[in-house]
Amino acid sequence: MGFDAVRGQARAVEVLTRAVASGRVAHAYAFVGPSGVGRKLTALAFAQALLCSAPLTLPSPPGGGEDKGEGVNACGTCRACRKVERGVHPDLMLIGPTPPESNPRGTVAIRLDTIRELERWAQLCPAEGPWKVFIVDDAGKMTPETPQAFLKTLEEPPPRTVIILILSQTRELPATVLSRCQVVRFVPLEEEETVALLEARGMDGPTARLLARASQGRPGLALAQDPGVWVEQREQALSILAEVEAGGAGPLFKWAESLGRDRAQVEQLIANWWFWYRAILCAKAGGDPRLLIHGDRQAQLTAAAAGRSWEELFQDLGSCRDAWQALQGNVSPRLTLETILSRLLLRAA
Numbered sequence: 001m002g003f004d005a006v007r008g009q010a011r012a013v014e015v016l017t018r019a020v021a022s023g024r025v026a027h028a029y030a031f032v033g034p035s036g037v038g039r040k041l042t043a044l045a046f047a048q049a050l051l052c053s054a055p056l057t058l059p060s061p062p063g064g065g066e067d068k069g070e071g072v073n074a075c076g077t078c079r080a081c082r083k084v085e086r087g088v089h090p091d092l093m094l095i096g097p098t099p100p101e102s103n104p105r106g107t108v109a110i111r112l113d114t115i116r117e118l119e120r121w122a123q124l125c126p127a128e129g130p131w132k133v134f135i136v137d138d139a140g141k142m143t144p145e146t147p148q149a150f151l152k153t154l155e156e157p158p159p160r161t162v163i164i165l166i167l168s169q170t171r172e173l174p175a176t177v178l179s180r181c182q183v184v185r186f187v188p189l190e191e192e193e194t195v196a197l198l199e200a201r202g203m204d205g206p207t208a209r210l211l212a213r214a215s216q217g218r219p220g221l222a223l224a225q226d227p228g229v230w231v232e233q234r235e236q237a238l239s240i241l242a243e244v245e246a247g248g249a250g251p252l253f254k255w256a257e258s259l260g261r262d263r264a265q266v267e268q269l270i271a272n273w274w275f276w277y278r279a280i281l282c283a284k285a286g287g288d289p290r291l292l293i294h295g296d297r298q299a300q301l302t303a304a305a306a307g308r309s310w311e312e313l314f315q316d317l318g319s320c321r322d323a324w325q326a327l328q329g330n331v332s333p334r335l336t337l338e339t340i341l342s343r344l345l346l347r348a349a
């Protein structure tokens, strides 16, 4: 493990390894970036470097830059490092969203009780290492009353405590909480980096390429699901589109009703449609089909490209983009689905 395992996050790794090396470690960090790019892996590497009893000095931290200060990585072999890897280090606490106690199938969230437990534990001295490290995964999923309680810990941080909040966007938490954290940004990986990482995990070349593109540089997402599921999702996205184009309002409202409660599924549909219209656009421009996610559907793409004007295709891509932004802005998934399908349908009519 350690920072060696982190790919494509040179800037974040540089900031964190230098913090360990200099001893100027912030009380709280917010790791902000899309899921599946290595935020949690980096948080664990950071915790390991902080807790390691024989850390290694890196001559120059990955990422370069003008400042050639030293960085530090965990040794990976000492007792503390092995405990971190096995998830049993007493000074490392991982927190994530849980369902309500009364309803194990209810909505998961970071609850007041969990934060109170964190507070209580943060007051104690480290058991073995020099630090106590708390990693709060999906920190944006706090129940409404939780950030206020959490603020107390952030305002008067117990000594030798490091809290790492993992979230997708800064606006998931109130500014009062975020302003007390050092924000570390995470970015999607380059396509070649993603392909290499997926191949190193045993995926064959063409599948790795397909999923690197489909996951948009988020290898964690590509690894989290069976490649077969991705193919099924694409089939569903394209068949809904064909059905609505052919059948009009009936199928439109049927799909909006049956899928409209699931934000993640609607996001995935819109992403698929965006890639599909982009592939048609590339096909119309005479692009190399091997470079497209949907390169395996060349005949269908060519036919679709011939049947649409440039203007129509740009409009369709615009509709997908607007729908994506609406979802990120908390518009209901059902309304978003109705709107985008209406726009695509009106264009098709």
Ligand SMILES: [Zn+2]
Residues within 6 Å of the ligand: 051, 052, 053, 054, 055, 074, 075, 076, 077, 078, 079, 080, 081
């Ligand atoms: Zn170590």
